[in-house]
Amino acid sequence: VNLRRAEVRTLVGAGAGAAIAGTFGAPLAGAFYAFEIVIGAYTPASIAPIVAAALTGTLVAQLFGQQPYLIQETANVAVETHHYLIYAGLAVICALVGIVIMRAVALVEAGTRWARFPGWARPAIGGLCLIPIAMLSPQALSAGHGALHADLMLGTSLGFIALVLLAKSLASIVSLGFGFRGGLFFASLFLGTLIGHLFAGLLQLAFGHPVVDPYHAAMVGMAALAVAVIGGPFTMAMLVLEATQNFSLTGAVLAASLVASTIVRELFGYSFSTWRLHLRGETIKSARDIGWTRALTAGGMMRREAHPTHASTSVAAFRQRFALGATSRVVLVDGDGHYAGIVQTAAAYVEGTSSDAAIGTLAISKDAALTPDMTILTVMKRFDASGADELAVLDDGRRVLGLLSEAYVRRRYGEELDKSQKELFGE
Incomplete structure (x- = not known):
């Protein structure tokens, strides 16, 4: 189909x-x-x-x-206005933790590639590294649902929660860094809940009385870290709303999610999924579809140039072959058939130009050229950098394949962009 x-x-x-x-x-x-x-x-x-x-x-x-994955929020305390500022601080912490985790995964992954482990050895070594972490806390290997009940609903100590937070973070970093399949969606929910609960507990220790409800803080932390790692502030706001039926808490969650999202985009620029694509050579920052930009290449858009002119041809012979107005530009090659630049036809008819001179002396864009695999975005950047109106498309041996004009490239980009927008909106 x-x-x-x-x-x-x-x-x-x-x-x-x-x-x-x-x-x-x-x-x-x-x-x-x-x-x-x-x-x-x-x-x-x-x-x-x-x-x-x-x-x-x-x-x-x-x-x-x-049974739904998420635990039910059981607090009966209303979220007050000043709690928004406190939860904004929690969002900042979650954003920074999310950036650290994403960076750590990338560093471990780069380290395993640098070590040149065989394909089968990477997950095996990663599994061995997980053994001491699991011995420290088996919850580090969990998806988080049962652990959330055990840690939060049963009133686990703050020290143990901090231990589980550290162990789970290390387990996620090792697992992904050593090539295990999966992502950080469920892990970010679990870790965010632990951070929120730990945040509320530390505030209570610092001030001597509860400042925010630990269950509310757990939900806010869950949403803020998930947004920092995965993205989607409204997704997490709706998740909390449907799980708790608490509209005042949902407002605090949305505010914290927006704070976390803003910080991550300013300091890091990516969610976890787009960051991993970035490490593989992609350049996207969101879910926006840019696949069509990769399908439009210089080789597919170029105008074929079957008979380029030798750069040693005299200006007089060039005038006989190309009348003024017949064509705007001509591609030149040297004696070996390699690209030697582009000459503007009008330049050969400028008064004072010696008719015995080689046409190659009038060539421009000798060092500026395109390759057939360049995407349309790269082509437009090359045009901007060179300042040329037309550029030659060359193969690996610098032999001329065709010619491409900036005007045509810009028009094709506009057409495809308009087509993409129409498809997006179902027109």
Whole structure:
């Protein structure tokens, strides 16, 4: 079945949204996850299928007796206005912790590549490294659901929570750094809850009385760290709202999520998923689809140049072959057939130009050229850097394949951008 890019993204978003909705029993959170993380925009064309998939996922999970992953918030204390400032501080801490974890994963992953371990040895060594961490706290290997109940609902000490926080962070870094499959979504929820609970406990120790409710702080920390690592502030706000039915807490969660998201984008620039793509050579910062920019290459857009002119040709012979106005530019090659620049036809007719001189003396853009695999974004940057109106496309041996004009490249970019926007909005 031939599907457009936008349709494929909608299908992937619907599947991801349904899975999140079914897991957490939160259809709104699932829908916003699809919009913010997968599709990258809220569009009329995707609302109906995404929402339908999220609702279906929730209903199917309920029919099979699936218990929601998230713990229920049990606090009865209202969130007051000054709590927003306190939770903003918690959001700053979560943002910094998220950046540290993401950097650490990248460093460990780079270290394992530098060590040149065989493919089978990386996960084996990673598993060995996890053994002492698991012996320190088996909760480090958990997804987090049962551990949350054990640590928060049963009143575990702050020291033990700090230990589990450290162990779980190390386990996540080792697992991903040594090539285990998976991400940090569930780990970020677990770690954020621990940070929030630890934050509330430390405030109580510092001031001698409860400053914020530990369960509220756990929910805010969960959302803030998840937003720092994964992205999607509205996703986490809806998740907390559907889990707690607490609108005042949801407002604090949304504020903290926005603070965490802003800090991460300013200091780091990426969520975890886009950061890992960045490490593999991608340059995206969000879920926005830029696949079409990679499909448009210089080789696909160029105008074929079958018979380039020798640079040693005299100006007089050039005038006989190319009349003024017949063509604007001519590609030149040297005696070995290698690229030697581009000459503007009008330059050969300038008064005072010697008719016996070699046309190669009038050539421009000798060092500025394109390769056929360059994407349209790279091509436009090359045009901006060179200041040329047209550039030659060369193979690895600097032989001329074709010619590409800046005007045509800009027009193609505008056409594809408009097409992409229309697909996004279902037009």
